[in-house]
Amino acid sequence: xxxxxxxxxxxxxxxxxxxxxxxxxxxxxxxxxxxxxxxxxxxxxxxxxxxxxxxxxxxxxxxxxxxxxxxxxxxxxxxxxxxxxxxxxxxxxxxxxxxxxxxxxxxxxxxxxxxxxxxxxxxxxxxxxxxxxxxxxxxxxxxxxxxxxxxxxxxxxxxxxxxxxxxxxxxxxxxxxxxxxxxxxxxxxxxxxxxxxxxxxxxxxxxxxxxxxxxxxxxxxxxxxxxxxxxxxxxxxxxxxxxxxxxxxxxxxxxxxxxxxxxxxxxxxxxxxxxxxxxxxxxxxxxxxxxxxxxxxxxxxxxxxxxxxxxxxxxxxxxxxxxxxxxxxxxxxxxxxxxxxxxxxxxxxxxxxxxxxxxxxxxxxxxxxxxxxxxxxxxxxxxxx
Amino acid sequence: xxxxxxxxxxxxxxxxxxxxxxxxxxxxxxxxxxxxxxxxxxxxxxxxxxxxxxxxxxxxxxxxxxxxxxxxxxxxxxxx
Numbered sequence: 001x002x003x004x005x006x007x008x009x010x011x012x013x014x015x016x017x018x019x020x021x022x023x024x025x026x027x028x029x030x031x032x033x034x035x036x037x038x039x040x041x042x043x044x045x046x047x048x049x050x051x052x053x054x055x056x057x058x059x060x061x062x063x064x065x066x067x068x069x070x071x072x073x074x075x076x077x078x079x080x081x082x083x084x085x086x087x088x089x090x091x092x093x094x095x096x097x098x099x100x101x102x103x104x105x106x107x108x109x110x111x112x113x114x115x116x117x118x119x120x121x122x123x124x125x126x127x128x129x130x131x132x133x134x135x136x137x138x139x140x141x142x143x144x145x146x147x148x149x150x151x152x153x154x155x156x157x158x159x160x161x162x163x164x165x166x167x168x169x170x171x172x173x174x175x176x177x178x179x180x181x182x183x184x185x186x187x188x189x190x191x192x193x194x195x196x197x198x199x200x201x202x203x204x205x206x207x208x209x210x211x212x213x214x215x216x217x218x219x220x221x222x223x224x225x226x227x228x229x230x231x232x233x234x235x236x237x238x239x240x241x242x243x244x245x246x247x248x249x250x251x252x253x254x255x256x257x258x259x260x261x262x263x264x265x266x267x268x269x270x271x272x273x274x275x276x277x278x279x280x281x282x283x284x285x286x287x288x289x290x291x292x293x294x295x296x297x298x299x300x301x302x303x304x305x306x307x308x309x310x311x312x313x314x315x316x317x318x319x320x321x322x323x324x325x326x327x328x329x330x331x332x333x334x335x336x337x338x339x340x341x342x343x344x345x346x347x348x349x350x351x352x353x354x355x356x357x358x359x360x361x362x363x364x365x366x367x368x369x370x371x372x373x374x375x376x377x378x379x380x381x382x383x384x385x
Numbered sequence: 386x387x388x389x390x391x392x393x394x395x396x397x398x399x400x401x402x403x404x405x406x407x408x409x410x411x412x413x414x415x416x417x418x419x420x421x422x423x424x425x426x427x428x429x430x431x432x433x434x435x436x437x438x439x440x441x442x443x444x445x446x447x448x449x450x451x452x453x454x455x456x457x458x459x460x461x462x463x464x465x
Contacts, residue, residue, distance in 0.1 A: 005426050005438065008447045009391075017450055043388050095431070123432025125414055145431075148389070152433040155416045197389040200428060200436035223389075252442040253389075253428050259436060262417045353388075 012224040021229040022056055028236035029058035035239055037061070037232060038182060038325055040175055041068040041195035042353020043223050049362035051225040061232065064325040067178045068195060069353040070145045071097045072323060073277040076310030078171050079103035082142050085169070085303060086116035093127045094142035096120045097351035100344060104311040124153045131166035140299045144171045147201045150288055151262040154269040157294055167299040170289055173275060176206040177286035183214040187326055191217040191235040193228065196250040203258025204248055211244040222250040269294055278312045278347055279320030319346035322355050329359040336364055389428040391438060394421050404429060
C-alpha cells in the first residue's frame with residue numbers, strides 16, 4: 001500500500017485540501033453561537049499550535065486544550081515518592097518527559113544531581129533490557145501515561161518477561177473518565193476532539209456516553225493539521241444541524257473495537273481505581289493499578305512506599321486552570337517570565353505535550369499573543385457567567 | 386507522550402519487526418499487532434506497533450478528499 005498511503009499523507013499536508021476545509025468551516029460557522037471544542041491530547045495541541053490553526057478559525061469557534069499531557073497530570077505526591085525511592089539508592093527508569101517535572105520540592109533531574117541513579121528509557125522494553133544487563137542492581141520503572149502507554153507496559157508483565165530486579169511504580173491514567181469530569185464542569189465543552197492514539201487502543205465505544213448522556217459530539221481525530229480541521233468541520237456541521245454524534249475521523253488507524261489484544265493484556269494486568277490528577281483532584285475510576293496476582297511487581301509494596309500529600313500547584317501558578325481549559329497559558333503571570341522550559345515552575349511547562357511548553361514555543365512568538373489571550377479570556381468569561 | 390509515528394514494516398522477526406520511518410530503521414515490538422506483514426504501515430508508540438493502518442480506510446479517505454480537491458487523482462488499482 002506504499003504509494004497510496006504516501007499519497008494520502010501528501011494530501012493531508014496539501015494547502016489546497018486545507019484551504020477547502022477552512023472555507024467549509026467558515027461557511028458552517030455563520031449563524032451559530034459560540035462553539036467550544038475541547039481536545040484532550042498534547043499531540044493535538046502541538047498540531048494546533050504549530051500550524052497556527054486557532055488563528056485561522058472563525059471567532060466563534062474555540063479550540064481549548066484539556067487534560068491531555070500525562071506528565072502534567074501525574075500528582076506531585078507520586079513524583080515525590082519516586083524521588084524518595086531514587087534517593088534511597090534504587091535506580092529509577094522513566095520516560096524523558098518526566099525528568100524535569102517538578103514534584104513538591106525536587107524533580108527527578110534534581111534528584112539525579114544529588115546522586116540518585118535516574119535514567120531515561122524510550123520504552124518499557126528498554127527498561128527490561130537495562131534491568132537484565134545489571135542483574136545485581138534493583139530498578140523501578142516509573143510507569144506514566146494514558147492507555148496508549150499502559151498498553152505497551154502490560155504485555156511483558158502478562159507474559160512473565162519482567163526480571164526479578166525490576167518493579168513498577170504505576171501512575172497510568174485513563175482518558176474517558178477525565179473527559180467525563182470535564183463534561184460535569186460548568187465551563188465544560190460543547191464537543192470533543194478525542195485523542196487518536198489513545199483511541200487506537202480503546203476504540204470508539206468508551207466515547208458513546210458523551211452524545212448519549214451529555215449531548216456532546218465526539219470526533220476521534222488523527223494528528224495531521226487536516227485531521228484536526230476535518231474534526232472541527234464535522235463538529236460544526238453537526239452543531240448546525242442540531243445533532244450530536246460520535247464520529248471516527250481517524251478510521252485509518254482506529255477500529256470500533258480498538259486493539260482487542262492490547263485491551264486484553266491491559267485488563268489482565270491492571271485494574272481500575274480512583275486516582276488523583278494534578279491540578280484537578282480525584283477522578284473516580286481513572287487510574288490503573290496492578291492486580292493482586294501481579295503485586296510482586298509493584299514497587300509500592302516491594303519497598304513499602306508511603307505516598308504523602310504533595311504540593312501540586314505553587315501559589316500563583318495557573319497550571320491547574322490550564323489543565324482543565326479554564327485558562328490559557330498567557331493568563332498566567334509567570335508564563336514565559338519566571339516560568340520557562342529551562343526553569344519550569346509548573347508541570348505544564350515541561351513536556352512537549354504540556355500546553356504552556358507548546359505555547360512557549362509556538363504561540364508566544366507569533367505576535368498574536370495579545371489578541372489570542374483577549375479572545376480566549378473574553379470567551380471564557382462570557383461562557384462561564 | 387501518546388505520540389505515534391507511522392512507519393513501514395520491512396521485516397518481521399518473531400515478536401519484533403524492523404520498521405522504516407522515512408529512512409530511519411528501528412526494531413519495534415509487535416506483540417500488540419501480531420498479524421503485521423512486510424509492506425504494512427503501522428503506528429508506533431514507545432517502541433510498540435499499536436495499530437496497523439487500514440489500507441481500505443486510507444483509500445476511502447483519499448477518495449473523499451479527492452472529491453473536494455480537484456487536483457487529486459485516486460489510484461483505481463493498487464499494488465502491494
